[in-house]
Amino acid sequence: MVERPDDHSRRTFLTRLGGYSLALSAPGALTLGGMPAGLPAAGEYDLSWIRQLEGASDRAVVDAPGLGDFPLQLATRFLDNCDAAYGKGQHAARVVLNIRTRAIPIALTDEAWVRYSLGAEYEVKDRTTGTAVVNRNPFLEVPADRNG
Numbered sequence: 001m002v003e004r005p006d007d008h009s010r011r012t013f014l015t016r017l018g019g020y021s022l023a024l025s026a027p028g029a030l031t032l033g034g035m036p037a038g039l040p041a042a043g044e045y046d047l048s049w050i051r052q053l054e055g056a057s058d059r060a061v062v063d064a065p066g067l068g069d070f071p072l073q074l075a076t077r078f079l080d081n082c083d084a085a086y087g088k089g090q091h092a093a094r095v096v097l098n099i100r101t102r103a104i105p106i107a108l109t110d111e112a113w114v115r116y117s118l119g120a121e122y123e124v125k126d127r128t129t130g131t132a133v134v135n136r137n138p139f140l141e142v143p144a145d146r147n148g
Helices: 010-025 048-053 071-086 101-107 110-115
Strands: 059-064 094-099
Touching (some): 071 094
Parallel strands (some): 059 094
């Protein structure tokens, strides 16, 4: 895709946003002056995940700045709606989750949840006991009503 100075398409915006997000997520990416430092050379980023979006019939980006924003539910709802509109298995919809800041525990392993007491830190309650989840990442579980 050739980018023109007057190109304000959603695709261009999302491509730039993704590049900026990757650049800013690199360890030591910012100096005290706020200018990028120590960034990989052009072409050294792993952008292979973008290829998975190329053949998608429908695409969505769900921003997840916090646990209370229900990003996984929004992504699931989008995919369910695609199933309802096109028929299950009759589309190639894709969702990109932008998990950041206070939502980062969603993507961490069970071991990290135990080691850092993330359930207590982020006040994530077990559905059955009502107490803080201390032994696992509950976001990695698929509720029984979602199986199949």
